[in-house]
Amino acid sequence: MGMTAYDYLIVGGGMVADAAAKAIRERDAEASIGIVGEEPTVPFARPALSKKLWTDPRFDFDDAALRTEGDTRITLHLAQHVVSVDVDAHTVSTDAGGTYGYGRLLLATGGHPRRVPGLEPGERVLYFRTLRDYERLRTLAQDRPHVVVVGGGFVGSELAAALVQHECRVTLVHADDVLGASRFPPTLALTFEALCVDAGVEVCCGLEVTGGRARENGVTLDLSDGSTLEADVAVLGLGINPSPDPSADGLKRSDDGGIVVDERLATSAPDVWAAGDVAEYPDRILGRRRVEHVDNADQMGAAAGRIMAGSGETYDHTPMFYSDVLGHGYEAVGTLDSALEVVQDPHDDGLVVYYLDDSEVRGVLLWDCEGGLDAARELLGRHERPADPSALLGAVRG
Numbered sequence: 001m002g003m004t005a006y007d008y009l010i011v012g013g014g015m016v017a018d019a020a021a022k023a024i025r026e027r028d029a030e031a032s033i034g035i036v037g038e039e040p041t042v043p044f045a046r047p048a049l050s051k052k053l054w055t056d057p058r059f060d061f062d063d064a065a066l067r068t069e070g071d072t073r074i075t076l077h078l079a080q081h082v083v084s085v086d087v088d089a090h091t092v093s094t095d096a097g098g099t100y101g102y103g104r105l106l107l108a109t110g111g112h113p114r115r116v117p118g119l120e121p122g123e124r125v126l127y128f129r130t131l132r133d134y135e136r137l138r139t140l141a142q143d144r145p146h147v148v149v150v151g152g153g154f155v156g157s158e159l160a161a162a163l164v165q166h167e168c169r170v171t172l173v174h175a176d177d178v179l180g181a182s183r184f185p186p187t188l189a190l191t192f193e194a195l196c197v198d199a200g201v202e203v204c205c206g207l208e209v210t211g212g213r214a215r216e217n218g219v220t221l222d223l224s225d226g227s228t229l230e231a232d233v234a235v236l237g238l239g240i241n242p243s244p245d246p247s248a249d250g251l252k253r254s255d256d257g258g259i260v261v262d263e264r265l266a267t268s269a270p271d272v273w274a275a276g277d278v279a280e281y282p283d284r285i286l287g288r289r290r291v292e293h294v295d296n297a298d299q300m301g302a303a304a305g306r307i308m309a310g311s312g313e314t315y316d317h318t319p320m321f322y323s324d325v326l327g328h329g330y331e332a333v334g335t336l337d338s339a340l341e342v343v344q345d346p347h348d349d350g351l352v353v354y355y356l357d358d359s360e361v362r363g364v365l366l367w368d369c370e371g372g373l374d375a376a377r378e379l380l381g382r383h384e385r386p387a388d389p390s391a392l393l394g395a396v397r398g
Contacts, residue, residue: 003091005101006034006075008308011082011092011246012108013037015046015294016276016301018066020106021074023305031309033074034100036092038109038243040079041131042066047294049134050155050237051324054162061131082109082246087269092246104308107259107267107274108301111240111292116150119212119234124219126235128155137235141166145232148172148221150209152179154323155237157196161325163235164200171202171231173223179203183336185344185353188367195326204229209236240292242278254280258290263314265304275304285318285381286334293321318377333376334363343389347397354392356385364396372396 008024008031010017017035024033037043048064080094091101113127124140126133137159141147144167149160152174160172176182179193197203204223212221212234219234242257250269252260259274261267261281267274276297280290296319303315322331335355340362345352350368354361360383364376375396386392 003099003101004034004075005032005103007031007103008033008106009092009100009102009104010035010106010108011085012106012110012276012278013039013041013043013076013078014108014110014276015043015066015297016108016110016304017106018043019298019301020108020275020305020308023302024309025074027306027309027311031073034077034102035074036077036080036082036094036098036100038079038081039130042076042078044131045294049131050128050158050162053134053138054159054166055324085246085251085272087250087272090271103271105272106304106308107246107272107278108276108304109243109246109278111277112243113236113240114238116209116211116236116238119209119221119236120214122214124217124233125212125214126233128159128235128237129240137163137233140233141168143232144168146171146230147233147235148219148229148231149235149237150174150221151237151239152176153237153239154321157192157325158323159235159237160196160201161199164196165326169202170200171204171229172196173204173207173209173221173229175206175208177206179205182338184365185338185342187344188351188353189338192325195328199326209234240277242290254290256280256290263316264307265300265315266307273304273308275300281315283318284316285377291319291321293319295319295321318380320373328368330365330367331369331373332363332365333373334361334380336363336365341389343392345393345395345397352396354379354389354395356389358385359383360385361392366396369397 043066044064052059080096082092084093113129146169148171150173160170164170178189181189208224210222218232221229252268258280261279265273277292282288299317340355343354353365355363
């Protein structure tokens with residue numbers, strides 16, 4: 001197989017790649033753009049896998065799919081994993097035997113799901129991340145199985161809610177004493193858990209899955225209290241780790257395996273940028289961090305594309321994150337940690353929660369509220385806390 005060269009090459013076939021390719025095209029109308037993606041599908045809106053594909057019967061994958069492929073000068077190379085990057089020769093190589101040259105390279109490799117040791121993925125054990133995982137779970141859900149969802153974060157709580165609405169028996173196993181207790185203040189965590197329980201979710205608190213094994217028609221899970229749990233299907237949503245980087249000299253990496261970039265999303269290697277879940281960047285408000293949310297994927301991907309194509313900008317967007325569960329939703333900026341001091345600000349349509357440490361406001365949560373994110377960012381950007389925390393009431397939504 002010969003080498004194909006592109007002016008711009010993007011490794012990773014997700015939302016970052018789509019946003020970057022579109023942004024490059026806006027600034028460079030004639031350039032060649034290649035995208036090498038590990039998954040076999042075109043870029044699509046990944047949050048739909050645990051949200052709208054379950055809750056909106058009129059919404060399907062064609063609605064979620066992004067339209068990078070509509071540009072005939074953007075070439076997609078799907079179902080290929082990049083195994084090495086030669087930063088001197090400006091080439092990448094894949095496990096399918098492909099070699100691609102680049103003028104400028106964007107690494108947008110995302111992340112892979114965290115696994116439970118010894119519990120291998122299979123037809124009834126799904127580490128939920130891809131379209132294939134969704135399609136498999138949707139097929140299994142037609143028989144109304146007993147599904148154990150492991151993890152009480154975004155993906156876990158959203159999938160538990162979605163599955164119980166599809167008349168599955170759902171058991172949600174998570175490590176907190178109350179569902180959401182690590183990120184919500186106690187009263188809101190109790191409300192959140194009750195919302196799921198009232199919908200029919202069986203909630204198992206304070207437990208972790210330590211191992212397990214698939215059976216012919218089901219799964220046995222080992223729990224941290226020494227007990228076991230039998231189910232037809234296990235779905236795990238335990239967060240992600242940055243995807244193992246392709247072997248490349250000259251890339252500085254963060255302690256958790258991410259790729260370190262500067263304020264212009266440039267890596268330590270020449271003509272190589274990184275963006276999305278894998279990039280540890282200097283947030284102008286929150287400091288250096290790695291963010292695994294859709295707003296960051298969209299905004300950082302677009303900024304990376306513009307910068308690669310000659311823009312003089314820096315990445316100065318502080319991303320938000322959100323979740324929708326059983327008719328309720330929240331948006332947030334910054335750190336949601338219930339171990340911090342919290343100030344609750346009730347409104348007629350919802351609740352604002354401020355999270356503070358000894359020196360500043362660290363995070364803002366808007367539960368069932370419309371608007372306020374820009375004000376929340378402005379508040380966090382002051383890097384201060386009032387002497388009387390009650391002075392925060394009305395600061396984001398007056």
